Amino acid sequence: MEERKIVVPGEIIVEGESFLPGDFVRKEGNYILANKYGLAEIEGRLVKIIPLSGVYLPRKGNIIIGRVTSINYRGWLIDFDGHYNGFLSLNEVPKFINKGELRDYLDYGEVVYAKIIEVEGSSTELSLKFKGLGKLEGGQLISINSFKVPRLIGKEGSMISLIKELTKTKIIVGQNGVVWVKGEKIEDEIKAKKIIKFIEENSFVSGLTDNVKKFAEKLEEENE
Template sequence: MAGRLLIEDKEVVIPGQELAEGMDYLPGGNIIREGEKLISVKLGLVNVSNRLLKVIPLVGGYSPKKGDMVIGRISSISSMGWRVNFGWAYDAGLSVRDCFDRFIEKDEDLTKYYNYGDYIITLITNIMGNKIIDISMKGTGLRKLGPGRILKICPAKVPRVIGKQGSMIQMIKEYTNCRLLVGQNGFIWLSGNNIEDELLAIKVIKKIEDESHISGLTDRIKEYLEGEVGIKNGL
């Protein structure tokens, strides 16, 4: 059977909906193949990339995956390392050896590196079942986060906030003059020059989260930001 696409890119689909026929198209995330049909298993937004189809869920919590970069909060400290809450049922473990290449004395005060309540951006390196999750601070960009605001969005909406090749997040940075980091767990750290800039960044991120399923999102967000910045500047 010749391949036939039954939906359009960025179309909202429901569980059980047939997306394509034939063997020309390949199933990605949240899509299964039944014979020569590709079927969605989630309510979400279809992404069509050449022959590969995937569905980005519109709802749902975060499920940790090895290789995810996440933002978390130090919840407890022991002589061996730290526990980090990152929005999962169980805290992740951050050992001293996954933070430093140098030797750390056994009785050294670990709070001078990461203290209770500190936020970090970190990498999931190992998952054993649901309860044992290891993270690391060894890698580019992994660090303790400075003063700023923490925002929580639905993890399924993270790709829309980031945009294709980071286009959406870059636009938010340019218009709001805020520094932004987005974790794949839906935690966002932002820091601006003033409260007004930070509040604008928060408003636009929430707008993206609420309207992520509507087509023309990028143009709509750009128009919104231009209007808000114009009002701020008295234009």
């Protein structure tokens, strides 16, 4: 694989008939052009861009973490750091709820771990009717760029289990870039938060796992 380089919109990434445009690039004549600011990656014939910034784009099937911002008689409006709020319908929770009792199940400001079941225009439909989903109680929320979520999770969840091990906390990562952290002590949560922010900033520096370990040791020393 070639070394990744930063490209700007409209920049020619490669020239050649045989290349195929992937995410955030387009083909014009013989050129593959960037449509977004980010890191260009060429894998065989496929050319794509890993964005360095930008708002989360909801996709069907994504599991996200959001917060209740509004309640109406049909369900809850969930803010998940997208460009528009998502909607969790009364029919999409695993329990029967009487009208007027919505606040007893999920109140304003409470945090949910939900799945996107439909994206149409500006409306994003959410559901809790899958295994492992539901309300997240206590803990803290951390927002990172959604394009850096794969780095935070690591290969087969290696990075996230490393952080859990180092900080003795429970962590859930939403694909929208919102991370929920809960530890027995508040210090553990703060430590996890610092490590997550470190990964976000250094996500494209090689040897990330070793750097994270060193960073955690440094935090440990500072505490003592």
